[in-house]
Amino acid sequence: MGEARMNESWPPERGPRERLVHHGQAALSSQELIALLVGSGTAGRPAAELARLLLLRAGGLRGLARLEWPELKTVSGIGPARAARLAAAFELARRLATEAPPRGSAIQSGSDVQRLLAPRLRDLRKEVFVALLLDGKNRLLREERVSEGSLTSSIVHPREVFGPAIRESAGAIVVAHNHPSGDPTPSREDLEVTARLAEVGRLVGIGLLDHVILGDPGYVSLRERGCLPAGTGDR
Secondary structure, eight states: OOOOOOOSOGGGSSHHHHHHHHGGGGOOOHHHHHHHHHHHHHTBBBBHHHHHHHHHHHTTTHHHOOHHHHHHHHHHTTEEEEEEEHHHHHHHHHHHHSSSTTTTTTTTSSHHHHHHHHHHHHSSSSSSSEEEOOOTTTTTEEEEEEEEOOOOTTOOOOHHHHHHHHHHOSEEEEEEETTTTSSSOOOOOHHHHHHHHHHHHHHTOOOOEEEEEEOOSOEEEEETOOOOOOOOOOO
16 A cells, blocks of 8 residues: 555554654654654644645655745645745755765766766756766766756866866766756767767866766666767776
8 A cells, every 4th residue: 555545644552753763763654754744733634644645745755855845835734834844854865865975986887876876866856967086996086066957068068077177186087967857868968068078088188987867767878878989988
């Protein structure tokens, strides 16, 4: 049975707070966790029902996490205070996910890039372009956010990509961005930007190893698809 179809209320001895105390937070369903954030219910509508309605309206937990405070507070029974608690909880989760990855992580494939970046980028409503600066053994030196917005060659300028790589003495880079539509199929602009960056990388001696496009679910690695220009990223 899906979480959105759970009982509208729980007996006190089996409520989410009691279950958390006895079994830990991991044992709770998303509806129960949302009910704890909502707190008390309203007249004729317990917290469990408010949580169920929130998940239904948003289409699940991922959809709920995308809602901003103004959208949350318009849900019947939520209001500004409850909406603020929910918005704060999801923002904390996003900030945790966006903490800098550990220096020295090896980047060997598109799946490594997906594992590193997808939790932070796949739910965003706008495109975010990042560069992973690597040492001579493809270990992560630093992550650089290059641009936000629709991907075009004018937004993703080579100096914004390779400037930090030169200062960091990087041996190579991998670039990546998300497609808010969820479809990671490369666009014409994706291919044009990749070709431009690959050419500049050859000139400055910092190879472009890959361009990974993140969708939901899945990803496309332009290197794995054979879409990078010949010789790109060769060591």
